[in-house]
Amino acid sequence: MKNISDFLSNNLFEFENYPCECQKETIFDAPSQAPHFKLKVCSLTDKEPLRFSYSVQKGLNQSGNAGGVISENILGQLLSLPTGNIDATISFLEKYGFLFPISDEQYEAIDDVALLAIIERVKATVMLMSAIAGKRDYKKMFICTxxxxxxxxxxxxxxxxxxxTANNHAFTELIRSYNIMPDTSRNQEFFENECISVWDTISQSYQKVYIDELAGMGMGDGISGIPGSRDWHFRNLFALYTNYPSADENLRTTIDFYYNYQKRVGVIKNIEASRIIYHTAPKRENFSDDMKEALVKIAKATISAEINANLRGISPQFNIETLSPSWKLSTFLEALYFSIFYMKPGIELYKECENPNCKHDKYFLINATVTNKKYCCPACANAAAQRRSRQRKINK
Incomplete structure (x- = not known):
């Protein structure tokens, strides 16, 4: 077990949280509707506080009073939570405490949909970092971004x-609110050629937008030959592309990328944490190198904005006892994002254990250059080897 001096010198930050109690009420509104849940939580401040620390190459851990590790790879455990599984999420929160300070005198009602969405955003941020590090996974990069x-x-x-999360990304607000189409009544180019020119940062050239596209989008009929172009989000994207003045380079690239991607590959119909659904089969062959280059830029900006937005409550302070700098964290969610903050892009990434029956750290932190490590631990590697051996015997 580590001694206190080693513990303090090897950890980049520490945080204390209290365990919590979660009660789930299942609510049935109608026979034909799926049930929904009402979650109530309460902080157990009469219990010993839970201590967390972050160390290089080990990530966020729960530690004991003497510095020994009680539970490792907490961020990896969160990544392993099945999407939308409220029971697994409750187990995680009861073990490590709630994401934010909550009352210890009475139960607080929690919106389970919002809670699960917050968890998914943490997971998407980590997966996005891993998609950029090492061998780039453009599909995962696009989904997470x-x-x-x-x-x-x-x-x-x-x-x-x-x-x-309303102010995390300017694009998120604009894609929902901006719908002002270009005014062509005094546009000389439109008068002469029935089109307008838009500077496109993806192609690095002026692109023509013709009268039939402008009229179709202006009247809500969409663009002929582009399924889904009548959707409100594509209409707003068209307005942003053709008419929104932005000096923000990252925002402009984001607008241009999504317009080019959806016009050339396919218009997005629905977005889930692990997949994108299109109005029609996407033309992935049109996902060009210039769009991939733009996607990497957008992904990096998205990671930066997402992490920075969740670190606003953290402040530096000087520890009198150890005469060393430290950080003051207010929430468990900040601790999770701070552990992402300390990950080294291109050096560290989270990888999913390839043992389908993994009971350990399904997601584990590895060096990005270690491309041949498939399993989180020797037990999973042995289990996979035994499974392959049994399969070979069956196939003989």
Missing amino acids: TYLLYSDPVKLELSSSVYS
């Missing part, structure tokens, strides 16, 4: 605070 930018803003109201 789009999920973070296009998903509805999350708002979780608590007795002592309100958490919201």
Whole structure:
């Protein structure tokens, strides 16, 4: 077991949280409707506080009073939570405490949909970092970036605070609100050629937008030959592409990328944490190198904005006892994002264990250059080897 001096010198930050109690009420509104849940939580401040620390190459861990590790790879455990599984999420929160400070005197009602969405945003941020590090996974990069930018803003109201993602990304707000089409009544180019020119940062050239496209989008009929172009989000994207003045380079690239991608590959119909659904079969062959280059740029900007938005409450302070700098964290969610903050892009990434029956750390932190490590632990490697051996015997 580590001694205290080693513990303090090897950890980049520490945080304390209290365990919590979660009660789930299942509500049935109608026979034909799926049930929904009402979650109530309460902080157990009469229990010993849970201590967390972050160390290089080991990530966020729960530690004991003497510095020994009680539970490793907490971020990896969160990544392993099945999407939308409220029971697994409750187990995680009861073990490590709630994401935010909550009352210890009475139960607080929690919006389960908002809670699950917050968890998914953490997972999407980590997966996006891993998609960029090492060998680039453009499909995962696109899904995670789009999920973070296009998903509805999350708002979780608590007795002592309100958490919201509404201001995390400018694009998220604009794609929902901006619908002003270009005014062509005094445009000389439109008068002469029935088109307008738009500077496109993806092609690095002026692109012509013709009268039939302008008229179709202006009247809500969409663009002929582009299924889904009547959807409100594509209409707003068209308005942003053709008419929104932006000096923000990242925002302009984001607008241009999504317009080019959806016009050339396919218009997005629905966005989930793990997949994108299109109006028609996407033409993936049109996903060009210039769009991939833009996607990497957008993904990096999205990660930066998402992490920075969740670190606003963290402040530096000087520890009198150890005469060393430290960080003051207010919430468990900040600790999770701070552990992402300390990940080294291109050096560290989270990888999913390839043992389908993994009972350990399904997602584990590895060096990005270690491309041949498939399993989180020797037990999973042995289980996979035994399974392959049995399969070979069956196939003989």
